[in-house]
Amino acid sequence: MDISLQQVGYSYAKGTPFEKRALFEVNASIESGSYTAVIGHTGSGKSTLLLHLNGLLKPTEGVVRIGNVSITADTKAKELKEIRRNVGIVFQFPEHQLFEETVEKDIMFGPMNFGVPAEEARQRAHELIKLLGLPEDVAQKSPFDLSGGQMRRVAIAGVLAFKPSILILDEPTAGLDPRGRKEIMELFNKLHKEEGLTTILVTHSMEDAAMYADQVLVMHEGRSVIVGTPEEVFADAERLKSFRLGLPRSVAFQRDFEKLIGRPLGRLALTEGQLASSIAAALKEEGER
Amino acid sequence: MLEKMIFGRYVPGNSFVHRLDPRSKLLFIFLFIIAVFLANNTMTYGLLLAFTLLVIFISRIRLYFLFNGLKPILFLIVFTLLMHFLFTKEGAVLLDLKIFKIYEEGVRQGIFISIRFLVLVLMTTVLTLTTSPISITDGMETLLNPLKRVKLPVHELALMMSIALRFIPTLMDETDKILKAQLARGSDLTSGTIKERIRAVVPLLVPLFVSAFKRAEDLAIAMEVRGYRGGEGRTRYRQLNWQGRDTLVIIIFIVLVAALFWLRGGS
């Protein structure tokens, strides 16, 4: 499902003395099956933006188009539920949304709301428990008896359970330890590829944006200021700096290394492996000289 | 809608009223509420209304802002007024509209009760608009201090109140987040039968309670490691400062009561 935003604007508490503008003329298009990273410092509007992608907020100006449904300021609440069936959001600290008596029931909550029969929902819950690397016996336990990392996985399963074709991830690894972070990010990447999902990752990690995304959208003070491939976006350090953003570590290291050898390395290294092979190649050339 | 409502809200400022000690304001309001019931004729109700408007003027709250924010309550007052017009059947007939008659006593009583209500609402709103919730809590704690002798846990009550006030915005944010997360999972709070709607609140309330308990637990630990052991032996960072203007407020009150007694019709 393609997503497009055209001149999207949003104000909180519109029409009152407390009105606060959060988005201005945001334009972006996200192709079906792509992986888009949204980056920007805190308060740049990225969280407000993602709430528009499944109708939790309606734009006060402009149009959000998801598949062939358009959301404008006048869209009715009923139509929004249809959109939500296709768009899953994993919010920051998603374990805060757990509420059922058992893990199984909590995972079934989403699919049942969207009309999936109970048996099928239960089966999905069990598949997801396995997929997310949770122990089998967790299904009948209370989600509140699990460890923090396990609760996070159950909450993620609760979103995946209604099989959204668009998956929005808002800092899905915040607060996890390094191993948990890596496992979760790899899992989303695998799902993205295997299920052909359209993935949108809101993140503070330039490394994650560089490693996983095909497209990067930079938000700053409520505006979409850059849209491009990771190579394009991270090539311009000065511009990113003006939006209070840094470079992924591998790119920053590449720049330092280029200063050392006095010439550019060619392509931008988005991962540590790429960087190591570029450096190795460059050192070999230098040695041959 | 709720954003416009100002009843119970605090707006920082620097007027004479803002700078008063919360104790003198609380004491004044408390006594004023009693004194309002002394009024029983045009002169005394007129005096109360004029006095209230004067206080609003001194506190530099814009009348438009005040009345706009109190609209729902003003509606209630107008409603009371109309009820009196329609249903009190005493005194001479003022207006005969065939379908119903408006009596003199109805108009009189309606207006008086409306003024009483209006004056009380305006005065308490001025109090909350000009005094931060934490100052009100401090003022209450000091004023109620003598009640410690009868084993009223004044310090604990005040602390509870200030923590509750501090966490209201946090929990409001939390509610909003959980609501959004459940809506995204297809939860629907706006349609269905009453039973369905009540069930739909569970996914909202359970996480909210879980998180509130977690917060309470964390907060208790944070307080303990920072040396909190109850009110005993504690000093206070917020000092209340009774000044000349606060004594003046009390004198003004005495003068007001004296005037009310003097203008009051014998009955």
Next chain:
Amino acid sequence: MKEILSLDHVSYTYESEDGESRKAIDDVSFTVWDGEWIAIVGHNGSGKSTLAKMMIGLLFPEEGSVNVFLEKLDAENIWDIRSRIGIVFQNPDNQFVGSTVQDDVAFALENNGVPFEQMVPRVHESLAQVNMAGFLDHEPHHLSGGQKQRVAIAGALAMQPKLLILDEATSMLDPQGRDEVIKVVDDLKRTTGLTVISITHDLEEVLLADKVIVMNDGKLMLTGKPEEIFAHGEELEAIGLDLPFASRLSRYLRQAGVEIQGEHTTEEELVNELWTSHFNK
């Protein structure tokens, strides 16, 4: 050198609800000296938070002893010792007690009966130390996470502690907030010689430490300077910990056939190493 805190053969067992008991801390001993910055790392559930709770007397060890300022921590001296330790926890919202910034900073002072005349200057000084002097009357919900954590540090500093414990204090912050907090603590350590124990996943914090303690399954697994610890790259990754960027890149470079001498934990060191071993011959 003066001893600030020591753990002497400490063990602790948690009883879970279904009756299983799990050793959260298993025979751990170490000493923290005056002016040191110690980082305690380990994956979630490795026992590092239990350690923090013991240092501040929220839990007492079943075996062994926790000594703070050369006194064995017990129910008698706990309040006195707590008044000389500052601790900042993970969740910025759940430790903000006061209704404004200055009320929160004053909270420990009030509890410890500090007279009003001394409170005012101490509140102002502590807030200046964490670069929050302009926020006296701000309410918590108008502050960012990083600002709230800095207020929490100021609240600890107001008591003029000898020891500051950061119990995953940066793990819920965005990168900007994390940098603010780390910078403040780093400055404090350099200007005042404060002893810092930071329990963390964050590698920036680990690299700033003088000494690192690695916990795994309740046991002390490794201890040493950051560069010594990160020389055990594979062991660390095996227990779910991360390595600094420079260490990871070194490994990839070696795999790609680049010769690198020694262990380098910062990018700067690694670039210098590449320079000296490949160009400066």
